[in-house]
Amino acid sequence: MIKHSVNITIGGEAGDGILSAGEILCKIFFATGLGLCTYKNFPSRIRGGHTAYSIRIADSLCESGDPETDILLVFDEESFAVHNRELKDGSIVIYDSTKVKNVVKVDKKVDYYAVAISEMAVSKFAKPMYKNTITVGFIAAILGLNEKAVEDGLEKSIKSKKGEDVFKTNLEACRFGANYYKNELKGRTIAAPSADHKNVVMMTGNEAIILGALTAGCKFAAAYPISPATEIFEALCTLLPKNGGTVMQAEDEISAICSAIGAGFAGARSMTSTSGPGISLMAEALGLAACAEVPVVIVNVQRPGPSTGLPTKTEQGDFYHALFSTHGDIPRIVLMAGDVNQCFDFTVKAFNLAEVYQCPVILLSEQALGQNKFVAPALDFSTVEIDRGKLKTEEELSKPDYKFLRYGFTADGVSDRAIPGQAGGVHIASGNEHLESGRITERPDIRIKITDKRMKKIEEAKNSRHLPKPVYFGAGCAQTPFEKYSSGSAQDARPSDGVPRDESSPLGIICAGHNAGIVREALEILAAGNGPKFAVMQITSIMPLPADEISKFASGKKKVLVIENNFSGQLANIIKMHIPIHDKISSILKYDGIAFSAKEIAAKLSEVCAQN
């Protein structure tokens, strides 16, 4: 569990270089072995407007941001005003006195240091951008960071991209900043957390999905640029062609999913990545993939809707869309990843499920998970498996007693599949209702049989070894909230199948996605204050929904709180569709575009208990 953490926030205008300062600091902290997660607050524009990069470092791995800031560095007045309310007793503020003139201090024990950082950068190092590395130096001095680690972090961030000279000047600027803080300002220090996590990665959820896609054998990706999913496609544009695959930047999301479906029909594992508006455009093609039984993976890094909404903020508002978009009844699988390790694992699973059940698989992530960095247990490649389902080889297709029927009726609803180029497998795939052969039909009896066949696949998928299982932790569960981090190995990070051992707490929490990690820390906060105990179930598969497990989980509970980031309690409502636990369920909701923090959830949970 987290015993000591420090939250650092750098604020300024977009274009100030906040991002690069944050990235450099992350590399330094990671090199020292600390746990870390970031929270980026970026506007949907390239220049101007308030921007902030928060990094929370801790002695344990952590997934929740902290609403209170220990160290605040600001480059403009707006940032000064915005972040003032995050300060607490003991905080340190350094502000760029070149830009920040209107200084309104909070009534707390906070040390403010005015430094003409921008002027200093120009006068000492000739370029205003060096203010970022001077800033890194300040933070290194405040936290008393190991000089070697700082140097390594800078080198890793700068040398390969900008060359030796730029790196050296940056190193100088950083040392200057550290010395200035120590010797000129004689600034106060804050004890850095201490940890030496090994066999860990630092990556974003989006990066984990990229690695998952490559590992799963994805060979085709098409997408349209969209926040907050763009990084996935950008990386695949470089990586897929190097690994036997190909990519296409589509003219819109309709084209993106359609070309991915075309590639899936042709036999390549294919995907598209998008966010809300793109998912909306993909609705019709989702039905095509399901009707024609073509495997395709759709990654949706959620952002707040409706319409354009808040492109660079976070939400869990697409549960309904993932479950219900497109006309008619279709088999589809919807997974929801909650951390970096699940982003990787579930991406691989999504590709397997898509081919095994020959249907579209939607993988939900969210901006807060997709675009923020987390130090997490190393990804586990040892259990990765590739399962191509009933995809036939040419040899199998050409056996004399074998008759290929693309949509042949089978016990599990899954038919043999052949791909163009294979002799013996010639067939038509179709979004029109069709016979077992694939040829168009309007026969009522066939319509019923083939609909039943398609929908049967979802029943079957419930028991698939590829379908992620719910994760249980907290009161009465095999896994304590922080057990997944205990040894820092990926083994512990994978979903535990441990069901609650007893009914020691009448209070249950159901959550999905990024909230799981935040709830873990919230429970630790409550436990430390002798607060109420909760058993938690993280749902990882929205379709098929683990209804029996939810039912079992809820049976001993007096109250089940569903925590989610949307207005209407979408996940709670989906659960109510399956299980009659309406009297027990209540929601904790947030839809301001900002992720929950552990402190916030802990406070809300205490509040709910106080009311009962």
Added chain:
Amino acid sequence: MTSPLTTKDLSCGKPTWCPGCGDFAVLNAVQRAIIELGLKKEEVACVTGIGCSSKLSEYLDTYGFHTIHGRSLPIATGVKLANPQLTVIDAGGDGDGFAIGCGHFVHAARRNVDITYILMNNQIYSLTKGQASPTSDRGFITKTSPEGVEETPINVLFMALTAGATFVASGFSSDVVGLGKIIARGIKHKGFSFINVISPCVTFNKLNTYDWYKRCVYNVEDEPGYDPLSYDFALKTALEYFERKPIGVLFECETQVFREVIMSRNPIPPARQDISDAKKYSALMEQYLRK
């Protein structure tokens, strides 16, 4: 050595087109082209959208994908990119390709993806029984244009040329042999081949009939100064489309095909790669790892 395919070998099911429909000739011409080029059934993937003409994939006995309205081009593009060894033929109507799917047409052409797109142009929506289409002539009275079409029809040849198609041709259902040869040339062409086929609807378009078209078509190769390598000539010819309709290959040029460079580095098509060795990708984690 297997005996060469016949049109019968390449036929499947009984077409539901009206007697006299131009689409029969397009189907036959596609089959002739496949036979002429000596392609095997399994090497061909025919992708179609929705509409009378898009039923072509139902009646052609090769790999086929009968998809959704207006989206056949991105789907065909995906098929081709996943397996460049396939011959990918996309066929569809003027509503499918130039109304709902018009955006995709422009991008498929400018990408110069190596597929053959056959537009079966009858200037009307037929499967929905007679509404104006984006290629309907101005003034044409239909169920949705009771006072005559007010919009300018799309000049498909001109659009194809300006969007970057590297093979642009026009054919006519009344000459199935000639059409078959044009389609074969389109398939052989490396890059995006666009073939506008005048394929009259005998049921819902009583204006643009076989006889009407016969009065305004001409063989482009007989024109003075004909040069399929000349973009200027093709543009000039295309601009006259509403007055006189050229039959033959207007334009053909060889230029880089979409993803050609990547394909040349990866001789095994993406769809045919062995993906069983997943663990090798653990090396990608190194840059993120603290050991």
